[in-house]
Structures are given as C-alpha cells and as structure tokens.
Amino acid sequence: MSERRVLFEHILEPGTGKGIELLKGQILRIEQVEGGQCADFNCFNLHDYKEFMHCGRTRTVHGFHPSKGTFMWSAPPRERAMLYILEDTVGRNDVLFPRCSAYVYEASYGFAVHTNCHDIQAEAQREYGLTPDDVHDSFNLFMCTGVDQDGHAYMTRQTTKAGDYVDLLALMDVLAVPNICGADVMRTSNFALKPLKLTVFAATEADLARVPKTPTLKSQRTPKDFRNPTIKSDRPLRRDPAYKPEFPNTPIRITELPVALSEEELAAFNAVKRTDIYGEDDAAALRDLLFSWWEERFLQAHAGAPSIESE
Amino acid sequence: MADTVIKLRLNQQQLELMDRTIANGVAPDRAALVRLALREYAAARKAETKAKPNDLEPVR
Numbered sequence: 001m002s003e004r005r006v007l008f009e010h011i012l013e014p015g016t017g018k019g020i021e022l023l024k025g026q027i028l029r030i031e032q033v034e035g036g037q038c039a040d041f042n043c044f045n046l047h048d049y050k051e052f053m054h055c056g057r058t059r060t061v062h063g064f065h066p067s068k069g070t071f072m073w074s075a076p077p078r079e080r081a082m083l084y085i086l087e088d089t090v091g092r093n094d095v096l097f098p099r100c101s102a103y104v105y106e107a108s109y110g111f112a113v114h115t116n117c118h119d120i121q122a123e124a125q126r127e128y129g130l131t132p133d134d135v136h137d138s139f140n141l142f143m144c145t146g147v148d149q150d151g152h153a154y155m156t157r158q159t160t161k162a163g164d165y166v167d168l169l170a171l172m173d174v175l176a177v178p179n180i181c182g183a184d185v186m187r188t189s190n191f192a193l194k195p196l197k198l199t200v201f202a203a204t205e206a207d208l209a210r211v212p213k214t215p216t217l218k219s220q221r222t223p224k225d226f227r228n229p230t231i232k233s234d235r236p237l238r239r240d241p242a243y244k245p246e247f248p249n250t251p252i253r254i255t256e257l258p259v260a261l262s263e264e265e266l267a268a269f270n271a272v273k274r275t276d277i278y279g280e281d282d283a284a285a286l287r288d289l290l291f292s293w294w295e296e297r298f299l300q301a302h303a304g305a306p307s308i309e310s311e
Numbered sequence: 312m313a314d315t316v317i318k319l320r321l322n323q324q325q326l327e328l329m330d331r332t333i334a335n336g337v338a339p340d341r342a343a344l345v346r347l348a349l350r351e352y353a354a355a356r357k358a359e360t361k362a363k364p365n366d367l368e369p370v371r
Contacts, residue, residue, distance in 0.1 A: 249323065249324055252322045252323070252324075253322060253323050254320050254321070254322055255320075255321055255322070255323070255326060256318045256319070256320060256321075257318065257319040257320075257321055257326075257341055257342065257345070258316050258317070258318050258319075258342070259316065259317050259318075259319060259342045259345045259346065260314035260315070260316050260342065261314060261315050261316075261317060261346070261349070262314055263314075263315075265346060265349055265350070266315045268349060268350065268353035269349055269353070271353060271356070271357075272352060272353050272356045282317050283317055283318055283319050283320055284320075286317050286319055286345065286349070287319050287320070287321065287325075289348060289349060289352050290319070290329075290344075290345050290348045290349075291325070292352065293348035293349075293351055293352040294328065294332065294348065296352075296355070297351070298332070
C-alpha cells in the first residue's frame with residue numbers, strides 16, 4: 001500500500017479556527033495534541049457555499065454519534081455525501097448539540113466576551129467572504145454526549161488522549177472549517193482549551209477504495225434545477241407579485257379503494273389493528289397496516305435514510 | 312358470512328407506491344396487495360406475540 005502524502009499541516013491554537021480548502025480525494029486529519037479537546041466543524045461545497053453540511057440529515061442517517069464508516073451529508077435539496085469518516089480512534093462525536101455562542105456565555109456565566117464556537121467559526125469563515133449568518137449547525141468532534149431518559153441532551157467529559165484523531169475524506173471539493181471549541185467552563189473539553197493538529201493528506205487508492213457507494217438520485221437537485229437559482233443579495237424579504245405556487249404533486253387527491261376481507265382476514269385484521277390510534281376508523285387502521293407492512297418488507301434504510309451499499 | 316368491505320382512502324402518491332409494488336409482481340392488483348399486506352403483517356405479529364406477548368410493535 002502506498003503511503004499517504006502530507007499536503008498541509010497546521011496547529012489550531014485555542015480560540016481559533018481555520019478554513020481549509022479540502023479537495024476531493026484529500027483527507028483532513030483532526031488530531032489531539034494534549035487530549036481532551038472538542039473540535040467544532042463546518043463544511044461547505046467549495047464551489048457553491050449554499051451547499052453545506054447538514055447535521056440533521058446526518059443524525060437521521062447515522063445516529064447521534066457519527067464515527068468511522070459514516071458520511072457527512074449536505075442539506076436538502078442537495079443531499080450528497082460531502083465527507084466520509086475514514087478513521088476515528090475514539091468513536092465519540094456529536095451531532096446533537098448546537099455550537100456554543102456568545103449568548104450562552106453572557107446569559108449563563110456573565111461574560112461580556114468569551115471564546116465561543118459560533119464567533120470562532122464566523123471569524124474563520126470570514127477569510128472566504130462568509131458572514132456570521134452563514135455558520136451552520138456543527139459537527140462536534142470528540143464531544144461526548146447522550147440523551148437522558150427525559151429526552152434531554154447532555155454532555156460529559158471526554159477521555160481522548162494525545163494522538164487520537166478523526167480522518168475526514170472529502171468526496172467533493174469543500175471548505176472544511178474546524179475550530180477549537182471555546183468552552184472552558186463546561187465539561188465539553190474537560191474544562192480547558194487546548195490545541196489540535198490539522199493535517200491534510202492526499203488519499204491513497206486504498207483509502208478511496210474503502211468508501212461505500214452512495215446513490216445518485218434525481219432528487220439530489222442543484223441550482224440548475226431550481227425555479228429560483230439566484231442567491232438573494234439584499235436583506236429584507238419582499239413578496240414577489242408574479243409568484244405562482246408550484247408545489248409538487250398538488251392538489252393531493254383522495255381515491256377510495258374498497259377492499260373485501262373474508263371472515264378469516266377480518267379476524268386477522270381485528271387482532272392487529274391499532275385501535276389505540278385510530279379508534280373505530282378501520283379504513284385508517286388498514287391504511288396504516290398497509291404502509292407499515294410495506295416499510296417492513298421493502299424499506300432498506302432506517303427512517304427513510306439513503307440506502308448505502310455496504311463494503 | 313359475506314365479506315366485509317373496508318374503503319381505504321389513499322392519495323395519488325400512496326397509489327403510485329402501490330402500483331409500482333404491483334408492477335414488480337408482488338400482487339395482481341391493489342386490493343390483493345392490501346390483503347397480502349394484512350396476511351403477512353398479521354403473521355409477523357402473531358410470531359412476535361409468541362416470542363414477546365406484551366409487545367406488538369415491529370422490530371426495526
């Protein structure tokens with residue numbers, strides 16, 4: 001196997017972030033220097049910043065803790081795999097928590113100014129002409145989180161050590177923006193701010209061969225498919241008097257489908273129908289049964305997530 | 312005893328999914344597809360009930 005070639009190295013100092021042009025086929029390694037440091041992360045299509053990483057989609061597809069062998073997806077309507085997590089020596093990352101912000105430190109701790117992930121991201125992204133409004137939901141590397149029995153997200157201290165790392169392989173040209181999480185008065189990074197090492201490698205053929213195939217679908221639309229492909233350049237919202245709605249598949253039309261059930265089939269239906277939800281509405285209960293069955297028999301991926309061919 | 316008729320209310324998207332499933336040879340028509348779903352769904356729940364008497368939810 002050929003060796004990875006190092007293209008770029010950078011020490012990300014506490015309180016800072018760095019925009020990195022990570023081209024397709026390159027790997028960004030985010031590595032612990034001392035251990036115990038969370039990195040927040042944003043990612044944009046380098047050639048169209050309106051396509052950016054979508055934590056919501058990513059958590060639906062891969063769960064709350066994306067790790068080795070999972071993708072980072074862009075937001076609808078693009079919904080493309082932007083990055084692949086090629087290696088992860090810890091296996092505890094987070095897409096539950098938002099980035100910390102100045103508001104948090106002022107409201108909860110009384111700081112007039114404090115390092116925070118939103119403002120660090122915004123300052124790093126400014127190098128590429130983006131504004132504070134362009135910072136998006138964060139992929140939180142090495143952040144140890146969970147959900148309690150009441151449904152609340154929580155964070156705990158992390159156990160990462162010097163040398164632990166996550167390797168992100170770019171599947172398209174991206175602007176990757178990691179930052180040192182600004183939280184030193186929370187558990188996120190064990191109550192201290194520490195540096196992280198960034199390394200960009202050229203992926204080897206063996207690296208690339210490890211990426212599972214993802215589907216290419218008509219629904220993955222780009223600006224050439226948009227009814228309005230022009231990025232709005234001013235701030236106020238004004239109604240377009242020429243606007244005519246073109247919602248797909250509307251109007252929604254209802255058709256009645258009579259289904260005759262034998263005595264035996266009716267008994268089977270009565271045994272399983274969801275009266276707890278539908279009461280006496282047998283038509284709704286049978287419709288539920290039909291599509292529940294369809295999901296069980298034909299749906300390949302959890303929660304409607306894109307299907308991914310396994311390695 | 313005569314058959315019991317249940318009238319499902321389905322929109323065009325739901326019917327499209329059913330028709331594509333039928334086109335794949337799963338059932339000869341829409342009503343037959345619903346009956347097949349009922350038989351298989353009920354059979355799966357019956358099997359689950361034997362294993363887990365208090366849980367009728369499908370295992371995902």
